[in-house]
Structures are given as structure tokens and as C-alpha cells.
Amino acid sequence: MWFEIIMYILLAIGVFFNLLAGAGLLRFPDVYTRLHAGTKCTTFGSIFICGSVILLGLKAWLFNGNDGGASLALHTGVALAAILLTNPTGAHAIARAAHRSGVKPAQAVIDELEKKPESKYEVKK
Amino acid sequence: MVAFVITTIVCFITYLLLTTGTANNSSMVNLWLWSIEEIILGLILSIIVGIIARKIFIKKSIRMLNPVRWFIFIGYLFYFFYEMAKANFDVAYRVITGKINPGIVKISPDLKTDLGTTMLANSITLTPGTLTVDVDEDCNDLYIHWINVKKEALEKKPVDCKYVCAGFPKWVRRIAE
Known part of the structure; x- marks a missing residue:
């Protein structure tokens, strides 16, 4: 019983943060701040949702003796690792592409990337 | 082999x-x-x-085979999750109230290896409120879009790491260098 209560609490936290990510996507002014909301809060929410599924798998494995539960928990762990690895990479790629194609950060108090010196590794346009 | x-x-x-x-x-x-x-x-x-x-x-070195580094990495995961949760509540507050003060700042974490820089950049991007936009390949400086630029952080250039990414550079240096 308490196992299920923990699962539901984790699910609720995850859904709450994913909801906030959606709200932030609508409220924020430009691409960078929207990336903050759209990628980061989603990751945090997904950690909790994956945690809930892992608990479900562990419960089936430990208490009901079902090997499929262990398989479910392992697979969800792999999915979580994939999310944690690919999410920052994607956000970084989008932000860099946006800045290189000339999108200025809205309401910015400072932009130090403007003065970035030319790198020797950079591909010339 | x-x-x-x-x-x-x-x-x-x-x-x-x-x-x-x-x-x-x-x-x-x-x-x-x-x-x-x-x-x-x-x-x-x-x-x-x-x-x-x-x-x-x-590539060349096999220093990541050292089990001590793995244990430090596991400890780092806990510390990172704590910082991430803290930052998440901050961003949740900003989403609800709409009080933002964005800007792109430059930090010099002074890491030597590519692996360390990648790990730090990914950690910074995963922490809500900070987003790595670009990297200077020559000296491993990072350009970070920050959703709430603090006034006191801008007094020194480049910006002190502790405002943007807490103690991450210290941990990453211990893991990857």
C-alpha cells in the first residue's frame, strides 16, 4: 500500500513540473528562455515519472516474483539515462544555432557572446 | 588491447x-x-x-578506469540532483510570476580536458536557469545564458563560477582530471 502511495506522489510531482514547463513555454519571451522552460523542467518531471515506473517494476519483481518487473525497471533506467544525456545536448545545439543565426536574447541585461573572439577550430562561413 | x-x-x-x-x-x-x-x-x-x-x-589516457573516480561520480550525482531541485523551484517561481532578468555571461572554469568541459557544460545545461550556448575551444571558456543575472555577479569579469554553477567545476575537476 505505502509503495503505491509513494508511486502516486512521484507521478504527481513529475506531472506538476511538466505542466510548469508547458506554462513557461507560453509565457517566456524568446527562444533561450523558452528552452529553459521547455527542456529543463521537462527533464526534472521525467526523472520523477521514470522513478515511479522503476518503483512499479521493482514492486512487481520483489513482491510478486515477476521477472518482467526487473526488465521494466532496467529498461526505464536506460530510458532515463538516454533522456539525461540527450536533453542538454539538444538544448545546447538549438541555443547555439539560434545565436549563430542572429537571434538576440530578449530583455537581455548583458550579452558577452557578441564579443567572442574568432576560434581557430571554427568553420569559416 | x-x-x-x-x-x-x-x-x-x-x-x-x-x-x-x-x-x-x-x-x-x-x-x-x-x-x-x-x-x-x-x-x-x-x-x-x-x-x-x-x-x-x-582516445589516449585510461585515467577514467580508476574506481575512485566512479565513486566520486556517484557522489556528484547526489550533489547535482540537490542543486537541480533547488534551481527547479527557482525557475518554477519565475514561470509563475514572470520575473526574469536574462543575459549571456562568460565563465572560465579552467578545466583542461575535453571530457571535463563536456561534463560541466552538460551539468550546467541540465540545471534549470542556466544554459550553455557556446564554448571557446581554445581556453575552454563557456558562454552561458542565465535566466536571472545577479547584480553582484557582474562586478567581476569573467563571472565567478559559484554564482552560475555552484560547486560543479570543483567536482568535475576531481572526476575528470
């Missing part, structure tokens, strides 16, 4: 993680979650991949 063995082991573990739940009644031997056919095929494929990709996976 070391590079080949490590690549093969990592490939094999990844293969096993992706093929859990293949145990069934029609196969001759089942090892917990895997059928014996799956394990044999995975071993053959990992050896082939290990032969082909050993020079891509392991």
Missing part, C-alpha cells in the same frame, strides 16, 4: 541492458532475464564493435 577489452565490455553491458526480458520457454537455457542465444549473439557483436571502434572510444 586495453582499449579493445573496455570497448567490448561497455558494448556488451549496453546490449544486455537493451535486451532484457528475452528469456522464454522455447530457448534451451535461460540466465535470469536473458536467453542464451541473445547472450552469445551479443558477445559476438560486441567483439566486432570492439575491434572496429576501440580507437574512437578510448
